[in-house]
Amino acid sequence: MSNKKIVFQVTKEYMKKNKKRTMTTLFGIIFMVMLMTCVFVGKDTAVNYLEILASQSQGKWHINAYEVDASQYEKIKDLDAVDETAVSVGYDLSVFEQSANPVRPYINLKAYSKENFDWMNMTLVEGRYPENSEEIVLCVDAKNDGADIKIGDEISVDCFKRFLSKSENSKTNTIFPYYNLVLQPGDYVEAPDNFFYFAPEDTDPVEEFVEEREYTGFKATYKVVGFVGRPIYEADSSAAYTAITLQDDNTTIDGTFNVSIRFNLSKLDGEYNGIEEIVGGYDNIEFNGILLAFSGNSPDSTISGMVDIMTVFFVVIIIAASVILIYNVFNMSFEERSKYLGMLSSVGATGKQKRSSVYYEAFTLLLVSLPVGFLVGLGVVKLGMTILKPYMDTLLGIYSNVGFDKVPLKISLIGVLFTVVFSVFTVWISAYLPARKIGKIGPIECIRGNASRSKKTHKVNKLAIKLFKAEGLLAANSVKRKKKKTRGIIGAVAVFIMILIITAFSSNLLTTMISHVLIDDANISVNYENDFVIQNYVGDDYEEQMQELIGKARNDENVEDVVEYIYDFNMAFVDENIIGQEYNQAREKIFDAYGVSEEDRERMRNPHPLKYKEVSVMAFDDAHFDQIAKACGVDKTILNDDTKTPVILVGFAEVSTDNMVYGDTADYKFYEIENAFAKNVGDEFPLHVYDSDTKEYKDINVTVAAVADRESLEDYVTLHSEQVWIITKLDTMEEMRQIKCTDEYSGMVFRDVMVKFSNQDCELYKELGELALAVKNDGEGILVYGKEMLDTKTLETALNSVIRILLICFVALTSIICLLNLYNSTKGRISTQKKEFAVLRSMGMTDKQMIKMLALESGQILIRAVAVAVLVATPVIIFIKNTLMDMYGFVKIEVPWMIYIVAILVATVALFAVTFVSFKTEKNENIIEDIRRESV
Amino acid sequence: MEILRCENLTKEYGEGNTKIKALDNVSFSVEKGEFVSIIGPSGSGKSTLLHILGGVDKPTSGKVFIEDTDIHSLNEDKLAIFRRRQIGLIYQFYNLMPVLNVDENIMLPHLLDGRKMDPERLDKIVEQIGLTDRRKNLPSQLSGGQQQRVSIGRAMFNKPAIVLADEPTGNLDRKTGEEIMKLLKESNRKQKQTLILITHDESIALQADRIIYIEDGKLTRDERIRVLGGKVNE
DSSP states (O other): OOHHHHHHHHHHHHHHHTHHHHHHHHHHHHHHHHHHHHHHHHHHHHHHHHHHHHHHHHOSOSEEEEEEOHHHHHHHHHSTTEEEEEEEEEEEEEEOTTOOOTTOOEEEEEEEOHHHHHHTTOOEEEEOOOSSTTEEEEEHHHHHTTOSOOTTOEEEEEEEEEEEEEOTTOOSOEEEGGGTEEEOTTOEEEOOTTOOOOOTTOOOTTTOEEEEEEEEEEEEEEEEEEEEOOOTTOOTTOSEEEEEEEOOOGGGOOSOEEEEEEEOGGGOSSHHHHHHHHHTSGGGEEEOHHHHHHTTOSSOOHHHHHHHHHHHHHHHHHHHHHHHHHHHHHHHTHHHHHHHHHHHHHTTOOHHHHHHHHHHHHHHHHHHHHHHHHHHHHHHHHHHHHHHHHHHHHHTTOOSSSOOOOOOOOOOHHHHHHHHHHHHHHHHHHHHHHHHHHHHSOHHHHHHTOTTOOOOOOOOOHHHHHHHHHHHHHHHHHHHHOHHHHHHHHHHHHHHHHHHHHHHHHHHHHHHHHHHHHSOTTEEEEOOOOSEEEEEETTSTTHHHHHHHHHHHHHOTTEEEEEEEEEEEEEEEEEGGGBOHHHHHHHHHHHHHHTOOHHHHHHHHOOOTTOEEEEEEEEEOHHHHHHHHHHTTOOHHHHHOTTSOEEEEEOOEEEETTTSOOSSOOOOOEEEESOOBSOOTTOEEEEEEEETTTTEEEEEEEEEEEEEOHHHHTTTEEEEOSSOEEEEEHHHHHHHHHHHOOSSOOOOOEEEEEEEESOSSSHHHHHHHHHHHHHHHHOOSSEEEEGGGGOOOHHHHHHHHHHHHHHHHHHHHHHHHHHHHHHHHHHHHHHHTHHHHHHHHHTTOOHHHHHHHHHHHHHHHHHHHHHHHHHHHHHHHHHHHHHHHHHHEEOOOOOOHHHHHHHHHHHHHHHHHHHHHHHHHHHHTOTHHHHHHHHO | OEEEEEEEEEEEESOGGGOEEEEEEEEEEEETTOEEEEEOOTTSSHHHHHHHHTTSSOOSEEEEEETTEEGGGSOHHHHHHHHHHHEEEEOTTOOOOTTSOHHHHHHHHHHHTTOOOOHHHHHHHHHHHTOGGGTTOOGGGSOHHHHHHHHHHHHHHTOOSEEEEESTTTTSOHHHHHHHHHHHHHHHHHSOOEEEEEESOHHHHTTSSEEEEEETTEEEEEEEOBOTTSOBOO
């Protein structure tokens, strides 16, 4: 047997002997592999799922170009990045004679080029797809509904468009809420897609409208060659079944058609502009945006960038936590290992052979852990994705209309390779230091176990005795004088705290940044609770109706609150020096991002001839202005002074490459500004309002009553805008409007009125409900919106939820590694103290004293661990913050005190619990036995 | 004056066929200031007897009275308090606390009793055991003999009713062993410290006032070789 084999044999025996330790290491490595699998396979699976969802809902196409003619089509095909194209033409409806369903008597005829059958997610149920323009496939629902049709039958079509005609004599509107359609007397409108069947001859006696057909002149006969599943765009309530023929020759198309495009994504660079130029503007282009985003090729790389950042972040944390666990286990077994390796060393084992013992143990365990961890990881990914599925569905705006219940695992070669490589790397790095250390120690030192004896003397720890008596002395000295043994447990607690702090902080930072990135430019919302929002432009045709509604609302006892506010972008101007330096600096950074030359900057900084800067103004009715002002810490003397015009300066603003565009391209940058104005409470300054009649500026002197920060304002108003804003009262706003809105310039100052009801069973509620329904259907009249129509935060909320859930899962799983580490270190420490406990007990130490000693010991370990954790975590979170800020700009992130406190509390509970449980277990094993065993 | 009395001490380990009787109906008493050696071959039950006398192990049956207190009738906490005040234990392998220096180890039973530091007593003990120049050292920085001296100092510090020593010289060379015995005898003679010592070495046992022989858990002989005060018994 070779020398190395002997080393391995002995190591194997010791692994068997120390089952508990071996199992801890094994579980640690399994967890690490599992987490690596979660990161790499989980990422692939999630992205793949999102791509599938995106393609399931919208198809596999990347871009759709509408109303394209033949010459434009040729130009599109010539673009370098365009990989494939597909054409579709709509031929409208035709009577379906064979239908057995009285409410579905039509077919909706379309022609697809071959590729589109795949790109539009058609599923062939029976037969085959058409192979020429005389063949057709039908929606299988027709057959299922009992239509007298089978493969081989013929269908003749005479195509028409459906129109709905409402009698002029009718006295009521007809509302179709599902189709967003309102028929007014005299209306003649094309029936929307999927409109339900309404017999042409049956004029509705009450609603007084009829359906009319306009024949397009397109006639043809098709042979049925197959049946397809119902396409996603066809509603089961539609009057028509979908029928699709093959568009095999594009030259036969009269007029315009639609072109679906798939790109060679590696070549995609600015091609969107090429297509936009060809088809004459972005209005004729539809992007399959999220499919492109998750492929990493969207014009907006934010989501894929975030995914990459999170991957790196997860891997680094997993490696750190695992290395500390595995390293700790090897280090804790150092003395024992050094004894048997010393023995082997004395018979000729070299340093290399001793090192190989550590590696042998580590990689043997890894060999078992890799398949187990990988399989468990797949299970966790599957489970996790099932939990995340509703959020991911929401992310793409898909609810229950996609028959896609399961999340398929995506196991790519590269994902598996990364899992294996990073797992091997983690185990190697964990074993490297203990192996190096053991390789260096000579045989005598190993056998004696005194490789690291110090000659340092120690004074009596009088302070510990004075404060905590014998228990304090023992605890203090135990932590202080057993540094190496304590280091492991301090490390375990510190890592636990660090991971909680870093992950929670990063989660907060990432979600905050995503919120900013996802929010559209100049997103303004007033956050008062309401049942209805009524809108108009001040002084427009609906002004009278608006005033009437406001009056009714204010006087209705069923109304709890009426909030009236008016806002206008760039309503007025202020002197240049009113704007804060922080705002100007942020704009300079945007210039940097766009690479604006110094010469151009000078021109762009302030193009106004008088060097005025624009301000946007929001005005509230007096009661709500006062309420907001109070929340922002208003100076009441200013508020109550009739001689002054109080304003609230909105101190914050958001500048980004999206809302300040100074060139063609720039990497995304975002800067949150905290001091947008250079003015404080009590300062006065003039607002300059331009009068188009006199071509002069008229001044309104205002006094700063409060400066609002984001936190104090957020309950009332949310402002995501690059503009600088002031908030004032309605009469001040009206004064400005009177100056600004002249005969030459009418102005479009927008007014919102929010109405909150205390009792919904009242006339006004019904009236507003009817008005809201009308708006929903035709957009005419005074704008009234119901509460449910204004919920626009779904995407942001869903993505934030996904990230938060991912991070919570990650923290939970990583915490298991950390807890395992903590348990192992604490248990190991208590085990090594077993004999000392026995001696102390024999000398008369009571259980109470023993527990006090352990508590004091744990307390000291905790203090040291917290110090280490805070010292390490703080620069790490600063680094993470700075890295993200470099990439994305600046957002204000508070020092995460609460996270620190929670992390420390969790670690405290874990440490004390593990310590006392370990002690109790040791105690149950009758520690007196130790002394007895030695003495008998 | 009787300081210790044990009555019909029996200690059994295991059950059924594997049952072993480590002590079998042992009874004797010890006078205050007496130096008693308990001698017997390996596995005879002498260490078990010492641990039961010291209150660190419980007998299967029988009683131990120290200064008229039935120590095994005390609850765990009271017994612990009794141990730290009335009993000093010296082990073959010293069993010092590795994280405490010499001074701290010696004071430990005193501090465990919640009492304040007693520097004068500490100085005196350290001087007696001859470790004045090693007071700040940890046990790992001391020789075996020095560690045993610390152990003796620790056992003596609280002026216990009885000191129980389990093979105190068993792990030491002859010369160091003699020094340790000298130290123990001095404390017995000068401070009238009651001392019960376990050994398998007859020459060490003979230094006591009285020798108790134990074999297979039974007390086989109880011989007084000196009257109290050091005079050899006829």
